[in-house]
Amino acid sequence: MTEATMGEWDVAVVGGGLAGLVAAATATDAGRRVVLVEPRPPGGRARCDEHDGYVLNRGPRALYLGGPGHQVLEALGVDVSSGGPPPTHGARIALGGRLHRAPDGPAGLLRTTALTGREKVALGRALAAVPKLDASSLVGTTVAAWLDELGLCGAPRALAEAYVRLATYVDAPDALDAGAAVANLQAAIGPGVRYLDGGWQSIVDALADGHRCTVVGAAATAVAAEASGASVAITTDTGLLRARAAVVAVGTPSAARSLLGPAADDDLATVGPPVTAACLELGLRRPSGHPFVIGVDDDTYLSAHAPAARLAPPGGALVHVLRYHRVGEPTDAEADRALLWRAAERAGIAVDDVAVDRFLARMVVSGALPRAAAGGRAGRPAVAAEHRPGVLLAGDWVGPEGMLADAAIASGHRAGRHAAERSATMAVP
Numbered sequence: 033m034t035e036a037t038m039g040e041w042d043v044a045v046v047g048g049g050l051a052g053l054v055a056a057a058t059a060t061d062a063g064r065r066v067v068l069v070e071p072r073p074p075g076g077r078a079r080c081d082e083h084d085g086y087v088l089n090r091g092p093r094a095l096y097l098g099g100p101g102h103q104v105l106e107a108l109g110v111d112v113s114s115g116g117p118p119p120t121h122g123a124r125i126a127l128g129g130r131l132h133r134a135p136d137g138p139a140g141l142l143r144t145t146a147l148t149g150r151e152k153v154a155l156g157r158a159l160a161a162v163p164k165l166d167a168s169s170l171v172g173t174t175v176a177a178w179l180d181e182l183g184l185c186g187a188p189r190a191l192a193e194a195y196v197r198l199a200t201y202v203d204a205p206d207a208l209d210a211g212a213a214v215a216n217l218q219a220a221i222g223p224g225v226r227y228l229d230g231g232w233q234s235i236v237d238a239l240a241d242g243h244r245c246t247v248v249g250a251a252a253t254a255v256a257a258e259a260s261g262a263s264v265a266i267t268t269d270t271g272l273l274r275a276r277a278a279v280v281a282v283g284t285p286s287a288a289r290s291l292l293g294p295a296a297d298d299d300l301a302t303v304g305p306p307v308t309a310a311c312l313e314l315g316l317r318r319p320s321g322h323p324f325v326i327g328v329d330d331d332t333y334l335s336a337h338a339p340a341a342r343l344a345p346p347g348g349a350l351v352h353v354l355r356y357h358r359v360g361e362p363t364d365a366e367a368d369r370a371l372l373w374r375a376a377e378r379a380g381i382a383v384d385d386v387a388v389d390r391f392l393a394r395m396v397v398s399g400a401l402p403r404a405a406a407g408g409r410a411g412r413p414a415v416a417a418e419h420r421p422g423v424l425l426a427g428d429w430v431g432p433e434g435m436l437a438d439a440a441i442a443s444g445h446r447a448g449r450h451a452a453e454r455s456a457t458m459a460v461p
């Protein structure tokens with residue numbers, strides 16, 4: 033990437049998170065002159081921070097293998113092959129105030145002390161059916177209604193909800209679309225996920241350095257299609273630039289609304305609420321405690337990302353503990369901080385082994401959850417729409433594909449392609 037001044041461009045991308053970086057790389061690879069407008073170092077929520085040799089990914093990050101994001105990254109030449117799977121062997125669940133072996137797979141289900149015999153049969157039947165389900169047949173049904181249909185209640189239901197949280201990060205069974213949730217569960221059970229060596233900074237660096245795109249270090253304040261329809265004006269805090277097409281990839285629906293104004297109201301009418309979480313990152317001098325614990329009782333999740341991936345100094349470990357926020361409910365940072373430390377201690381992590389710790393009170397995991405009432409992922413705002421010619425949207429709340437980073441990358445790719453095609457067919461502004 034190189035620094036640029038204002039001017040006229042084929043494609044302007046506003047926002048340099050995964051969605052914007054992918055859009056910029058896609059349009060650049062199509063031969064367009066692309067400018068990226070981003071006031072901070074690139075990466076957005078995918079950026080990592082290094083502390084004393086520990087790579088902190090701003091909360092846990094797992095790349096879905098076989099998902100649309102993985103496919104796009106490979107097509108753009110981003111190497112995401114090095115890293116490892118989550119340390120789920122011997123995983124535990126916290127239920128009823130105790131740790132139990134997780135009922136993952138037939139052997140785990142047989143041995144777990146978390147469930148009675150009858151509960152094991154009920155949960156086992158439900159889990160065994162998931163890989164064969166047609167996720168599209170559940171679009172428009174909430175997760176709660178789907179679990180009702182399965183007749184799940186008590187501990188098996190609490191566990192099923194915890195698995196949905198694990199696969200989607202969403203704690204909103206009454207709103208989340210079951211079609212979207214089941215698709216993510218199937219992806220988690222099937223191809224699985226990977227923790228990346230070097231964290232997601234490796235994706236950011238490959239996208240930012242591997243594609244010749246120009247950067248304006250500024251914040252956009254408005255994006256508007258010009259009356260002629262031939263170009264889009266991007267006002268920034270350091271000046272004005274014009275492009276034949278612009279991709280708005282600023283992370284959340286509210287950030288997009290602040291740039292687009294009422295032109296975005298049609299798009300935003302049905303978006304769901306944001307999904308947030310509290311995170312505790314622990315760099316350990318040596319691996320200690322259980323490496324994978326699902327907190328069924330308290331909506332938490334703990335996973336050792338290193339040594340599974342290279343994110344800690346040799347011999348060390350990096351553990352992420354996360355509390356899913358119940359969507360739409362108030363949060364209490366101090367209560368969350370205390371809860372996450374308790375979850376770490378409950379997993380057997382020795383406080384003396386902690387070399388680095390960081391608490392993040394409220395991270396936006398996803399700009400908006402796919403609501404069943406809005407038709408799930410297909411009901412999210414479209415990347416391109418007739419009422420905003422030349423202005424494309426991208427982000428983890430946009431487009432019909434995937435959730436989380438999959439949605440950000442897939443919509444970024446689609447937006448980059450649209451922008452490149454449009455700029456090729458428009459007259460010079």
Ligand SMILES: Cc1cc2nc3c(=O)[nH]c(=O)nc-3n(C[C@H](O)[C@H](O)[C@H](O)COP(=O)(O)OP(=O)(O)OC[C@H]3O[C@@H](n4cnc5c(N)ncnc54)[C@H](O)[C@@H]3O)c2cc1C
Pocket residue numbers: 046047048049050051052069070071072074075076077078090091092093094095096250251252253281282283284287291309311395396397398426427428435436437438440
């Ligand atoms: C704790 C946590 C855990 C997660 N775990 C996973 C996981 O395991 N798997 C998974 O697939 N996904 C996960 N995600 C989600 C994933 O990180 C996001 O979906 C993805 O990074 C979003 O990318 P984005 O580009 O849409 O948005 P962002 O990364 O938010 O990027 C938006 C960018 O726009 C810039 N911007 C904002 N306003 C302006 C403006 N006015 N002008 C110019 N630039 C602007 C910002 O500076 C930012 O760089 C997780 C997220 C969190 C927070």
